[in-house]
Amino acid sequence: MLHLPKPFILASGSPRRAQLLRQVGLSYQITVAEVDEEYNGREPIAFAKELSYKKARAVALSTDYAILLAADTIVVLENRILGKPRDAAEAATMLADLSGKRHEVITGYTIYDRPSDYAVTDYELTQVWFRDLDRDEIDAYIASGSPFDKAGGYGIQDDFGAVFIKRIEGCYYNVVGLPLAKVYNDLKTYIQHPKIDNE
Amino acid sequence: MLHLPKPFILASGSPRRAQLLRQVGLSYQITVAEVDEEYNGREPIAFAKELSYKKARAVALSTDYAILLAADTIVVLENRILGKPRDAAEAATMLADLSGKRHEVITGYTIYDRPSDYAVTDYELTQVWFRDLDRDEIDAYIASGSPFDKAGGYGIQDDFGAVFIKRIEGCYYNVVGLPLAKVYNDLKTYIQHPKIDNE
Numbered sequence: 001m002l003h004l005p006k007p008f009i010l011a012s013g014s015p016r017r018a019q020l021l022r023q024v025g026l027s028y029q030i031t032v033a034e035v036d037e038e039y040n041g042r043e044p045i046a047f048a049k050e051l052s053y054k055k056a057r058a059v060a061l062s063t064d065y066a067i068l069l070a071a072d073t074i075v076v077l078e079n080r081i082l083g084k085p086r087d088a089a090e091a092a093t094m095l096a097d098l099s100g101k102r103h104e105v106i107t108g109y110t111i112y113d114r115p116s117d118y119a120v121t122d123y124e125l126t127q128v129w130f131r132d133l134d135r136d137e138i139d140a141y142i143a144s145g146s147p148f149d150k151a152g153g154y155g156i157q158d159d160f161g162a163v164f165i166k167r168i169e170g171c172y173y174n175v176v177g178l179p180l181a182k183v184y185n186d187l188k189t190y191i192q193h194p195k196i197d198n199e
Numbered sequence: 200m201l202h203l204p205k206p207f208i209l210a211s212g213s214p215r216r217a218q219l220l221r222q223v224g225l226s227y228q229i230t231v232a233e234v235d236e237e238y239n240g241r242e243p244i245a246f247a248k249e250l251s252y253k254k255a256r257a258v259a260l261s262t263d264y265a266i267l268l269a270a271d272t273i274v275v276l277e278n279r280i281l282g283k284p285r286d287a288a289e290a291a292t293m294l295a296d297l298s299g300k301r302h303e304v305i306t307g308y309t310i311y312d313r314p315s316d317y318a319v320t321d322y323e324l325t326q327v328w329f330r331d332l333d334r335d336e337i338d339a340y341i342a343s344g345s346p347f348d349k350a351g352g353y354g355i356q357d358d359f360g361a362v363f364i365k366r367i368e369g370c371y372y373n374v375v376g377l378p379l380a381k382v383y384n385d386l387k388t389y390i391q392h393p394k395i396d397n398e
Contacts, residue, residue, distance in 0.1 A: 001339055001359065023358045131380055140200055159222045160200065162372060166380040169368045173361060181330055181365040 001025055002187055004067055006113075011059040011070035016157070016177045021069075024184060028069075033058035037072070039081050047081075048072045048108030049121050056112040056119065063114050067190065071109040073177050075152030077101065082152045091142045094153040095164075099133040103152070105175045111186055120186055124179035126170030128156070133164060200224055201386055203266055205312075210258040210269035215356070215376045220268075223383060227268075232257030236271075238280050246280075247271045247307030248320050255311040255318065262313050266389070270308040272376050274351030276300065281351045290341050293352040294363075298332040302351070304374045310385055319385055323378035325369030327355070332363060 001024070010018060013032045021028055035054045040047065055070035075082040077097060085091035105126045112119040141160050147153035154161045156168075156175040173180035200223070209217060212231045220227055234253045239246065254269035274281040276296060284290035304325045311318040340359050346352035353360045355367075355374040372379035 024362055137200060163223055163380050163383040167369055168371060170366055172367060172371045181362050184362040
């Protein structure tokens with residue numbers, strides 16, 4: 001449906017984001033630049049937006065003519081940012097902490113135009129409620145290997161992760177890793193008014 | 200993860216419900232009975248629950264030993280029930296009506312045990328917000344053929360339907376056609392306490 005006037009670069013190595021873009025019929029190249037993703041203590045929304053901008057900018061510098069999209073998704077539980085679990089023990093603790101509670105998933109994203117260097121940076125926040133999880137369910141999910149490449153240790157789109165979540169408020173795809181409706185709208189606006197301003 | 204003590208019968212012809220059950224590792228047979236699905240003017244939640252019970256019961260009568268699951272999903276926009284669109288014109292009207300507005304998706308479901316005839320009937324309600332749709336977007340979606348077998352004329356899980364929805368409140372899978380977390384929990388309770396009572 002969207003016909004972008006320039007090459008489209010996804011500045012993210014996330015297979016889930018790539019899949020979501022394919023889902024809405026966008027073709028893209030993937031170029032990922034190394035940026036420091038260490039949490040710097042900033043307010044979570046500002047941090048996610050800033051990191052998406054840094055990711056977009058790092059790739060933009062090596063291209064002359066393109067539209068770029070970068071994103072960063074973080075999981076916030078009771079004012080604590082949950083990263084990707086490093087091992088099974090950490091995944092088990094994370095999932096037990098999420099069990100029976102509400103948390104927030106924030107994706108900051110940046111659409112960046114070259115050569116103009118105009119950029120839009122925005123975010124989406126979704127609230128997610130886990131039902132009470134059994135130890136058995138947590139163990140079986142960890143054994144599937146799924147938690148390890150995901151912030152917060154779960155994927156809402158996973159076969160089993162799906163039954164962990166009883167309710168969400170906000171954009172579903174934001175929890176997968178990209179707020180699809182919002183990004184789609186921003187790209188549509190960009191096509192209609194190529195000179196988009198930073199808000 | 201769930202090990203049901205009896206054969207499990209899905210009393211629904213919906214390929215989406217079958218897919219969701221496979222997703223959580225349940226194996227099942229499908230048996231569908233004809234029931235009158237005509238809207239009888241009842242309050243929507245009561246109607247969806249009643250219809251799921253009728254569907255379960257109609258199949259249960261032909262089996263001696265099984266657990267059955269039946270469900271019925273309805274879409275309610277401003278107190279009006281939206282069915283499956285019969286043609287492109289009706290689909291276009293339906294999607295234009297949904298555009299920019301909030302509606303409700305209600306799934307009534309029944310878990311039915313044979314031979315005891317104990318049953319649990321419950322429901323889930325999810326609120327869904329569409330963003331403003333262009334006529335082009337509506338036409339392209341209708342051309343994909345997707346609206347015609349779906350109440351309300353859209354599938355939240357569809358490649359393109361996904362960008363129509365900017366926000367939900369409630370269970371995502373309920374909008375797909377089965378409130379996965381709730382049904383999973385009820386089946387777990389059933390396994391632990393096989394004699395489940397009708398609420």
